[in-house]
Amino acid sequence: MRTADRLVTRTLRHSGPWLYVLVFTSLAGALGELALPYVLGRTVDTLVAAGPASRTWLVTCGSVVVLIAACDVLGVWAAGGGGARATRWLRLRILRHVLGAGPAMTRRFPEGDLVTRMGVNADETGRAPESIVTGAALLVPTAGGLVALVLIDVWLALTLVAGLVLIAFVLRAFLSTTTSLAGDYQRTQADIAARLVDALSGACTIAAAGTEERERARVLAPLPRLRAHAMDMWRANAQAGVRAGAVVPLLEVAVLGVGGLRLAGGDLTAGELYAAARYVVLGAGLGAALGHVGRLARARAAAGRLAELTEEPAIAYGGLSLPKGPGTLELRGVGAGVLSGIDLVVPGGSSVAVVGRSGSGKSHLAALSGRLADPETGQVRLDGVPLPDLSAEALGAAVGYAFERPVLAGGTISGAVGLGVAETDGREAAVHAAARAACADGFVRRLPLGYGTPLREAPMSGGERQRLGLARAFAHGRRLLVLDDATSSLDTVTERQVSRALAGELGGRTRMIVAHRAATAASADLVVWLEEGRVRACDTHARLWRDPAYRAVFQPLPSPPVTGAGAS
CATH class of the missing domain: 1.20.1560.10 (ABC transporter type 1, transmembrane domain)
Incomplete structure (x- = not known):
C-alpha cells in the first residue's frame, strides 16, 4: 500500500x-x-x-x-x-x-x-x-x-x-x-x-x-x-x-x-x-x-x-521530426502478440493490403505500423526514423488511422473530422477536402447545420460513421494511412469511390489496408499474406490468386456436416 x-x-x-x-x-x-x-x-x-x-x-x-x-x-x-x-x-x-x-x-x-x-x-x-x-x-x-x-x-x-x-x-x-x-x-x-x-x-x-x-x-x-x-x-x-x-x-x-x-x-x-x-x-x-x-x-x-x-506505462515519445521522404515503412524483426519475425518494407506512396484468416495478426500489424502499440522485439521505422524517436506532434501529423467501428469525438461534425488537426486558417478547407475524399461531404451538407451540426443531433448509419472515420484519417495522415477494415460497412459503389480517392488525390501517401474482400486486395499495389502471425507471402494479388490457399482466405470456412437426427 x-x-x-x-x-x-x-x-x-x-x-x-x-x-x-x-x-x-x-x-x-x-x-x-x-x-x-x-x-x-x-x-x-x-x-x-x-x-x-x-x-x-x-x-x-x-x-x-x-x-x-x-x-x-x-x-x-x-x-x-x-x-x-x-x-x-x-x-x-x-x-x-x-x-x-x-x-x-x-x-x-x-x-x-x-x-x-x-x-x-x-x-x-x-x-x-x-x-x-x-x-x-x-x-x-x-x-x-x-x-x-x-x-x-x-x-x-x-x-x-x-x-x-x-x-x-x-x-x-x-x-x-x-x-x-x-x-x-x-x-x-x-x-x-x-x-x-x-x-x-x-x-x-x-x-x-x-x-x-x-x-x-x-x-x-x-x-x-x-x-x-x-x-x-x-x-x-x-x-x-x-x-x-x-x-x-x-x-x-x-x-x-x-x-x-x-x-x-x-x-x-x-x-x-x-x-x-x-x-x-x-x-x-x-x-x-x-x-x-x-x-x-x-x-x-x-x-x-x-x-x-x-503501473501501465504511458507511451513515451522522442523529440525528432520526420525528414522529407515518401513515407517508406519498415518493419525489421518485429514480434508482438501473435506476430513473430515480421520483416517488411512498404515502399513510400504504395498501397499495401494485409490479408489473412481471423487471428493471423492483421490488426496487430496495423497497430504496430502507426505506433498504436510497440513491438516486443524488433523495430518499426517511417522514412528511416524509429517511431519511438518521433515527437507526438510529428507522429500525429504523419499517420492517420481509420477503424471498422470509429468512435467520433468532438462537439460537431467538423470537430470530429478535424480532431487533433492544428487550428490554422486552412483547417476547415482540409476538413472539407478529407470529407469529400471519404464520400462524406454529401450527407454532411444535408444535415441541418452541415459541418457545424452537433454530433448528438446527427443520426448516422454505420456506413456514414465509417466515412467520417475515413475522413478523420485522411485529414491527419500526411505520410501514412492505416485503414483497419475501415470500409466494411460501405456499399460497393461508395467503396469503389473511396478506393479511387486513395489511388488518386491520396495516392502520394503510403496506405496500409487490412482487407477482407478480394476486390480491396486486388486494388492494392502489394498484398501481405499473414498466416499464424508470420508473413507467408508478399506479392501482387494477381500472382497470389493462383494459390488455392490464398483464394481460400476470402472464402468462408465450410460448415461442419450435420449428423444425428437433424441429418437428411
Whole structure:
C-alpha cells in the first residue's frame, strides 16, 4: 500500500487553500471544545456566587459556543471544497495517464472498471484530506487532557497513556482490516460496472436474442458477493466500535481507582479527582476517530486501485521530426502478440493490403505500423526514423488511422473530422477536402447545420460513421494511412469511390489496408499474406490468386456436416 499511501498524501497538497481552512477550523474547534468545560465551570461558579464577573464569563462562554459552531459549519464547507479540488486533480491526472497509455490500458482493464476507478474511487480518495485533518484534530483534546492530568498527578496521566495505547492498537487494526475489505468491495463494484457496460454495448444483440432476463442475471450475479463484503465491513466497524467504546469507561474506572488510592493517601484532593475524571473523557476522545479511520481506509483502498492504473506505462515519445521522404515503412524483426519475425518494407506512396484468416495478426500489424502499440522485439521505422524517436506532434501529423467501428469525438461534425488537426486558417478547407475524399461531404451538407451540426443531433448509419472515420484519417495522415477494415460497412459503389480517392488525390501517401474482400486486395499495389502471425507471402494479388490457399482466405470456412437426427 505504499504507492497508495503516497497518492493519498499527494491529495493533501492538491486540496488547495481549503486544506488550510480545514486545518484552522479543526484546530480552533478542538481548542474550543477543550476550553469549554473550564469556561462552563467558571461561568456556573460566578452565576451561583452572583459575582461581578458573571457577565464577563457568560459572554465568554457564549463566544466559545459560537466559535465551536462556526468552526463546524466552516469545516464542512472547507472539507467539501478541498475534497472537490483533490478529486478534480486525481481525475485529470489519471485520465491523462490512461489516455497516454493508449490501447494497452483498455486491453488490461475493462471499460466499466476504468470508469469506476476514475469516478467512484477517485471521489473516495479525494475525501482523504478531510479524514486525515479532522481525525488528527482529535489529538488536540487528547493531548490537552493528558497535559492536564500530568499537572494534576503523573500516575493518573500514566493510566490514561495505557488506555490510549489500547485505543491506538484498535484503530490500527481497524484501518488495516477495513482497507482490505474496502478493496474487495470496490473490486466487486467494478465487476458489476464492467458487466453493465458490456451489456449496454450489446443492447441491440440482447434485444434481438430476447435474452434480457439472462443478461440481467449475469450483470447482477456479483450482488451477493457485494453484500457479503459490505456485511464484513459493517462487522469490522461494529467490532472496532465495541472495543474502542469499552476502553473509555474502563479507562475512567481505572483512573478513578488510581485517583481514589491517591486521594486516600492524601496526595490528591476531591476537586482534583473530579477534574481528572473530566479530563479522562476528553483524553479518551481519540476513540471517536473510528469514523474518520473508516473513511481513510476506504480512501486508501481506492487510491490503491488508482495507483494500479499508473503501473501501465504511458507511451513515451522522442523529440525528432520526420525528414522529407515518401513515407517508406519498415518493419525489421518485429514480434508482438501473435506476430513473430515480421520483416517488411512498404515502399513510400504504395498501397499495401494485409490479408489473412481471423487471428493471423492483421490488426496487430496495423497497430504496430502507426505506433498504436510497440513491438516486443524488433523495430518499426517511417522514412528511416524509429517511431519511438518521433515527437507526438510529428507522429500525429504523419499517420492517420481509420477503424471498422470509429468512435467520433468532438462537439460537431467538423470537430470530429478535424480532431487533433492544428487550428490554422486552412483547417476547415482540409476538413472539407478529407470529407469529400471519404464520400462524406454529401450527407454532411444535408444535415441541418452541415459541418457545424452537433454530433448528438446527427443520426448516422454505420456506413456514414465509417466515412467520417475515413475522413478523420485522411485529414491527419500526411505520410501514412492505416485503414483497419475501415470500409466494411460501405456499399460497393461508395467503396469503389473511396478506393479511387486513395489511388488518386491520396495516392502520394503510403496506405496500409487490412482487407477482407478480394476486390480491396486486388486494388492494392502489394498484398501481405499473414498466416499464424508470420508473413507467408508478399506479392501482387494477381500472382497470389493462383494459390488455392490464398483464394481460400476470402472464402468462408465450410460448415461442419450435420449428423444425428437433424441429418437428411
